[in-house]
Amino acid sequence: MLEVLDVxxxxxxxxxxxxxxxxxxxxxxxxxxxxxxxxxxxxxxxxTGVYQPDSGExxxxxxxxxxxTPMDAQHAGISTIYQEVNLIxxxxxxxxxxxxxxxxxxxxxxxxxxxxxxxxEILAGYGVTADVRRRLGTLALxxxxxxxLARAVMIDAKVVIMDEPTSxxxxxxxxxxxxxxxELHGRGIGIIYVSHxxxxxxxxxxxxxxxxxGKVVHTGKLADLERIRLVSLMLGREMSEVRRExxxxxxxxxxxxxxxxxxxxxxxLTSRRKLHDISFEVRPGEVVGLGGLLGAxxxxxxxxxxxxxxxxxxxxxxxxxxxxxxxxxRAVRAGIAVQPEDRKAExxxxxxxxxxxxxxxxxxxxSRLGLVSESKIDAIVEKYMTRLRIKASSPHQxxxxxxxxxxxxxxxxxxxxTGPKVLLLDEPTRGIDVGxxxxxxxxxxxxAAEGLGVVLVSSDAEELIEGADRVVVLRDGVVVGVLTGAxxxxxxxxSAIAAGGNx
Amino acid sequence: MTTxxxxxxxxxxxxxxxxxxxxxxxxxxxxxxxxxPYFLTxxxxxxxxxxxxxxxxxxxxxxLVIGTEGIDLSVGSVMALAAALIPLxxxxxxxxxxxxxxVAGVAVGFINGVLVARVGLQPIVATLxxxxxxxxxxxxxxxxxxxxxxxxxxxxxxSGDLFGIPVLVWIAAALVLVVAFLVRRTVFGRxxxxxxxxxxxxxxxxxxxxxxLITVYVLCAVLASIAGLLSVARIQSSDASAVGLLxxxxxxxxxxxxxxxxxxxxxxxxxxxxxxxLMQLVIATMIKHNLQPSTTEMVQAVIILIAVYVARExxxx
Numbered sequence: 126m127l128e129v130l131d132v133x134x135x136x137x138x139x140x141x142x143x144x145x146x147x148x149x150x151x152x153x154x155x156x157x158x159x160x161x162x163x164x165x166x167x168x169x170x171x172x173t174g175v176y177q178p179d180s181g182e183x184x185x186x187x188x189x190x191x192x193x194t195p196m197d198a199q200h201a202g203i204s205t206i207y208q209e210v211n212l213i214x215x216x217x218x219x220x221x222x223x224x225x226x227x228x229x230x231x232x233x234x235x236x237x238x239x240x241x242x243x244x245x246e247i248l249a250g251y252g253v254t255a256d257v258r259r260r261l262g263t264l265a266l267x268x269x270x271x272x273x274l275a276r277a278v279m280i281d282a283k284v285v286i287m288d289e290p291t292s293x294x295x296x297x298x299x300x301x302x303x304x305x306x307x308e309l310h311g312r313g314i315g316i317i318y319v320s321h322x323x324x325x326x327x328x329x330x331x332x333x334x335x336x337x338x339g340k341v342v343h344t345g346k347l348a349d350l351e352r353i354r355l356v357s358l359m360l361g362r363e364m365s366e367v368r369r370e371x372x373x374x375x376x377x378x379x380x381x382x383x384x385x386x387x388x389x390x391x392x393x394l395t396s397r398r399k400l401h402d403i404s405f406e407v408r409p410g411e412v413v414g415l416g417g418l419l420g421a422x423x424x425x426x427x428x429x430x431x432x433x434x435x436x437x438x439x440x441x442x443x444x445x446x447x448x449x450x451x452x453x454x455r456a457v458r459a460g461i462a463v464q465p466e467d468r469k470a471e472x473x474x475x476x477x478x479x480x481x482x483x484x485x486x487x488x489x490x491x492s493r494l495g496l497v498s499e500s501k502i503d504a505i506v507e508k509y510m511t512r513l514r515i516k517a518s519s520p521h522q523x524x525x526x527x528x529x530x531x532x533x534x535x536x537x538x539x540x541x542x543t544g545p546k547v548l549l550l551d552e553p554t555r556g557i558d559v560g561x562x563x564x565x566x567x568x569x570x571x572x573a574a575e576g577l578g579v580v581l582v583s584s585d586a587e588e589l590i591e592g593a594d595r596v597v598v599l600r601d602g603v604v605v606g607v608l609t610g611a612x613x614x615x616x617x618x619x620s621a622i623a624a625g626g627n628x
Numbered sequence: 629m630t631t632x633x634x635x636x637x638x639x640x641x642x643x644x645x646x647x648x649x650x651x652x653x654x655x656x657x658x659x660x661x662x663x664x665p666y667f668l669t670x671x672x673x674x675x676x677x678x679x680x681x682x683x684x685x686x687x688x689x690x691x692l693v694i695g696t697e698g699i700d701l702s703v704g705s706v707m708a709l710a711a712a713l714i715p716l717x718x719x720x721x722x723x724x725x726x727x728x729x730x731v732a733g734v735a736v737g738f739i740n741g742v743l744v745a746r747v748g749l750q751p752i753v754a755t756l757x758x759x760x761x762x763x764x765x766x767x768x769x770x771x772x773x774x775x776x777x778x779x780x781x782x783x784x785x786x787s788g789d790l791f792g793i794p795v796l797v798w799i800a801a802a803l804v805l806v807v808a809f810l811v812r813r814t815v816f817g818r819x820x821x822x823x824x825x826x827x828x829x830x831x832x833x834x835x836x837x838x839x840x841l842i843t844v845y846v847l848c849a850v851l852a853s854i855a856g857l858l859s860v861a862r863i864q865s866s867d868a869s870a871v872g873l874l875x876x877x878x879x880x881x882x883x884x885x886x887x888x889x890x891x892x893x894x895x896x897x898x899x900x901x902x903x904x905x906l907m908q909l910v911i912a913t914m915i916k917h918n919l920q921p922s923t924t925e926m927v928q929a930v931i932i933l934i935a936v937y938v939a940r941e942x943x944x945x
Contacts, residue, residue, distance in 0.1 A: 433832055457834025471832050474825035476893040485822055486833040488815040495814050539833060 126151040126315050127172065127203070127284050132181030134167055141167040142178070143339040149284065152313040154306060156326045156347060158359055159336035163558075165319055168336070169286055172317075173205050174198040186283075202283035206273050206290055214262030218253075219244035221261045222276050251275050252301040267298045274305065285309060286317040289556060291325060295584060303329055321559055322585070323352060335359055359559060375566050375591040385409050386445065388578040389461070389547040391430055394439035399425045400602045403439070407547060407578035412569065414593030415582045416618050422602035423582045424466050427549045430580075431463035432456035443546060457486060460546030464536055464553055466582075468529070472536045475525030479517045480506045482524050483538045509538035514564060530561025537568070547578040554588060566592060586615050598622055648938055649886055649902045652931075656909045664916045674794065678862070680908040681800040682707075682855040684901055686875055687882040688807045689848030691900045694883050695811075696824040696844050697892030698744060698751035703879060705762025706736050706849045707856030707872030712766040714782070714860050715775040722781040726857060733853030734846055736762060741842030755845075759876070766868035774867040777860055786861025796858055803851065808897040817895075820844055824892025881907055881928070885935040907931070 127149045134142040142164050149155050159165050170176040171183070174192030183190050185201060192198040195205075212221045220227075222244050230236040244257040251271040255264055261272065270290060277285055291299050306329055309316060318330055326333065326347065334344040335358045343350070343358050387406035394403040400422050407413045415423040428434035430441050432451035441448040443459040456463070465471035474482055484491060484502045491501040506520050513534040517527055524535055533553065540548060550569070554562040569592060573579050583589045589596060596608040598621040606621035608614075660667040686703050693700045710729035717725040736758055743754035777783070788795045811817040819840045822830045831837045852872070860866045886903030888896045907928060914924040 431832065453831050453834050454836055463832055465829075465832055470826075471828045474822050474829055474893070476825045477821060481818060481822070485818070485830070486835065488818055492815050495816060497813060497815055497818060543834070 126186065128184040129168070129171065129178075130182045130184065132168075132171060132178040132183070134171060134176060135179050140339050142171070144181070145336070145339070145341050147334055147341065147344070149315045149317060150332075151283075151315050152310055153332055154310055154316045154318055154330045156330035156333040157317055157319045157336070158321075158326065158333060158355070159558075163336040163359075164339040165336055166288070167339075169205065169288060169317070169319070172198070173203055173286065199280060202281060203286065204277035204280050204282040204284070205286040205288070206270070206277050207288050212261055212269060212273055212276070215260055217258050218248070218255065218261050218264065218272055219257040221272055222247065222257075222279070224276070226279075247275055247279065248272065251305060252298065267294045270294060271298065271301070274302065278305070278309065282314060284315045284317070286319075288319045289321065290318075291320060291322060296586075299325070321557075321562070323355065326355075327352065375570055375588075387442075388444055389430070389580070390440075390442040390445075391426070392440050392442075394426060394429055394441075395437050396425065396429060396435060396602075397437055398602070400429065400436075400439075403599070403602070403604055405597045405604065405607075407580060409546075409576045409578055410573050411595065412573050412579040412581055412593045414589045414596040414613075415580060415599060416589055416596045416608075417599035417605075417622060421599040423599055424551050425602070426599070427463060427551050427580060427582060428465070430456070431461055431549055433463065433465075457543055460544070461549065462540035462543055462545035462547070463549045464533075464540060464551055466551040466555070468532055468536060468556075473524045473532050475523065477524060478521045479510070479515065479524055479527070479535055480520040482535050483509055483542060486539055487542045505542055506538075509542060513538050513541075513568065528558070528561075530557035530565075533557050533561065533565060537565070541572075545577065547580070548572060549580045551582045552584065553581070554583070554585065586618060590615050590618060596621075649899055649906055649935070653902060653906050653909060656906070656913060660909070660913055660916075664913065667916070676908055676912055677797045678794050680904050681794075681796045682859055682872075683875065683878050683882060683908070684800045684904045685803055685855040685858070686852050686872075687879040687886075687900050687904050688803060688897065689851035690876075690879040691883045691886070691888050691895050691897060692807065692811070692820060692844050693751070693848045694880075694888055694890060695820055695892055695895035696841060697827070697890075698841075698844070699755065699880065699890075700740060700845065700848050701752065701755040701876050702736060702740060702758035702762050703848065703852040703855075704872035704875045705759050705766065706733055706852035707859060707875065708763045708766035708868045709733075709736065709769070710853035710856030711860045711866045711871040712770040712868040714857055715777060715866050716769065718777065718779055718782070722779055725779075725782070729853045729857045730850055733850040733856075736853075737846035737849030738842060740849065741845035744845065745838040745841035763868065770866060770868040772869070774865055776865045778864070782857075782861045783864055784861075786858060786864065796862060799854070799858065803854070804897065804901055807851075811895050811897055816840065816843065821893055821895065824894070826893075878904070878907065881932055885931060887935075903935075 129145060129147050131144045131146055132142055133140065133144055145164065145168060147168065157165050157168070167176065171178050174195045174197050183192070190201070192201065213224070219240050223240050228236045228239045228243065241257050248257065248271070251274065253268050253271045255268060261269060264272070274290065290302060294302060306316060318326070320326060330347050332345065333347040333350060333355070335342050335355065337359065385408050388409045389407040392404045394400050403422070403426055405413065415426060417423055425434050429436050430451065432453040432455060436451070441451050443461060446459065448455055448459055469475065474485070480502060483506050487505070488497060491498055491505065503520070509515070510517070510520065515534045515538065516531050524532055527535065537553070553569070554565050557565070566588065569579055569581065581589065581592050583592070590613055593613060596613055596618060597604055598606040598608065598618065600622060608617050608621060666672055686707070690700060690703065709732045713728045713732055714725045717728040740755050740758060743749045743757070744751050747754070785795055785799070790798055811820070819830070819835055822835065823837055823840050827837060856871055859871050882904035883900050884890065884903070885906055886896050886899030886901070888894060888900060910927060910931065911924055914927065
């Protein structure tokens with residue numbers, strides 16, 4: 126149906142795609158996998174007309190095709206849902222859904238009533254029940270993604286490309302998404318599915334194409350491919366090695382010293398409507414997971430501790446010293462480092478270099494009388510680039526040009542440079558490739574072993590369970606359970622979330 | 629037909645946002661050398677430099693504010709306030725008068741900064757308040773009258789020479805160096821760029837964002853008040869209703885033409901100076917060739933459009 130033959134795409138210094146051939150059959154869910162930088166994004170951009178291939182052929186519906194612009198591809202029936210939601214946050218949900226195709230009444234004016242009615246009906250099929258007149262930006266990220274999906278499917282699509290559609294979805298929403306995918310599948314629509322989550326691939330995909338370093342290393346039926354083999358093909362590692370390391374890079378050994386005094390103590394955190402009397406402690410060397418569904422208050426809890434979310438009451442103590450109304454400045458000074466969920470919006474500064482990003486929070490220590498010392502910055506940047514294995518052409522490369530995994534590492538380097546006592550990580554491995562994910566996970570282990578207290582939020586249950594020594598489960602801003610020791614299992618986590626709810 | 633695409637030789641515009649302004653200056657200077665009589669005389673160069681100096685000084689502050697993704701419309705009013713205060717305090721000596729005008733700058737900048745950083749107003753709205761109110765206050769202070777300034781020390785600042793170069797130009801050059809140093813070498817400079825690049829991220833990194841913003845607006849207003857008092861010194865009179873009129877537009881133009889993006893996170897100090905020089909040269913060239921001021925304005929508009937077009941960020945990568 127949609128096919129590329131021997132396509133190559135060369136960027137200055139990189140052969141992003143090297144003689145790649147890929148074929149999507151009608152009514153097939155085709156997984157496209159590979160580490161970041163393997164060429165997945167480039168291939169998608171070639172398929173959707175964002176890039177023109179340097180050589181090779183693009184075939185669509187049996188004919189040779191050429192998409193000069195993304196618009197051409199859309200008109201031909203190829204819809205794409207990107208990793209980050211590409212909608213307009215200030216416009217209403219309905220407007221976003223119908224953007225450019227608004228229903229009109231007889232006078233040629235916008236027919237708002239019909240638009241709202243249609244939007245409600247369409248979105249109900251995607252499990253979105255929010256008022257369609259609300260501004261899109263006020264919806265949860267997962268719901269926004271559903272709106273994006275609904276929009277993509279509405280455009281009479283024959284091919285739908287999904288670039289990590291579940292990275293910001295909760296398990297329940299993933300189920301809804303899968304329902305939609307199965308329905309599309311039934312209607313003979315071809316789907317290209319990009320994801321780092323293996324469980325999902327095996328659940329929903331028929332075929333798989335694995336890219337590595339711009340080349341296709343495997344293509345075929347997914348059912349015929351053993352999971353461990355898939356990972357090893359992707360990483361280019363030996364299978365025995367993958368087996369030994371397990372699915373995540375966490376050691377699984379409990380590192381928390383249960384006798385020590387807590388390094389972080391949050392007590393009675395309350396913020397209007399979002400958080401209600403949340404209390405927990407983190408001991409040095411301990412990784413405490415925060416579990417729960419989207420909107421349970423995990424990110425808010427982390428931000429409140431870091432001074433970036435207003436609290437009505439509650440105390441935050443670091444090593445027994447009260448923070449007294451945390452502000453970001455005070456929190457960092459006390460040794461709290463927050464890695465926010467939204468890396469691009471709140472984490473990195475894309476227009477500055479790797480070097481400036483890493484040194485940002487510790488400039489006063491790297492300067493005298495307000496003048497920065499370039500050599501001191503170089504030393505600290507060098508140290509963390511080596512330690513975290515940050516891959517950049519030079520420390521002066523702009524962070525915005527790096528892959529997601531490396532951006533995340535730069536962000537972690539900035540946090541570590543402040544010499545924190547507690548690390549609060551909100552989705553540290555979201556949207557980064559398998560290799561970087563493993564590196565970040567083992568780094569978390571390593572840091573905990575060095576005596577840092579870590580709070581981990583992850584919607585990847587496997588990551589949460591294997592990474593955390595203890596899991597505090599939240600629901601609607603309330604602590605509904607704490608899993609310790611042998612209870613830290615996926616089943617216990619699910620039942621704790623379910624037990625707390627009345628749905 | 630296949631999608632075989634040959635490598636097309638594209639016009640390389642990569643260096644244009646950065647160096648285009650210097651190229652334009654070079655071309656304009658060459659043109660003038662050949663076609664404008666008396667262009668390359670010392671007295672002409674002198675006049676051009678003296679005229680451009682206040683714009684450069686104001687534009688430096690503007691560049692800093694724009695670097696934080698802000699804008700400061702109140703600079704012209706700050707100049708007027710500074711100008712209005714000079715005759716009032718000149719009785720206590722030159723130093724007192726200069727201090728008074730600088731204090732006015734600090735005060736206005738502080739208000740702007742607080743409105744932007746703490747109250748959370750958008751910079752264009754926050755500074756609009758003092759753009760309107762500041763000049764009004766200045767006219768009230770000066771009782772709406774034009775006042776002659778006859779202090780020899782002050783006149784020296786405005787019309788004197790040091791080593792054959794006007795003092796005014798020395799001061800502007802010194803301020804350029806100070807601001808360039810501030811941006812490149814100091815903690816404050818790095819923080820300023822970080823705030824402009826991504827404010828929420830900078831805040832979460834534990835940086836004193838509000839303090840940085842307030843400082844930036846104070847610096848901008850102080851630079852404007854320096855420009856104001858130098859204008860008084862140069863024309864040897866203080867007219868609160870005329871000093872610095874529309875200079876905010878010249879300053880923003882200089883910054884933009886100089887290659888500093890309005891989206892923040894980047895400050896080009898030398899580019900800003902070059903931007904101011906370019907606009908000055910354009911105006912001078914037009915005047916020398918007897919073109920109407922209205923024509924000059926249209927040419928300026930075209931230059932601004934070209935600068936913005938060249939500097940625009942590519943949407944796709």
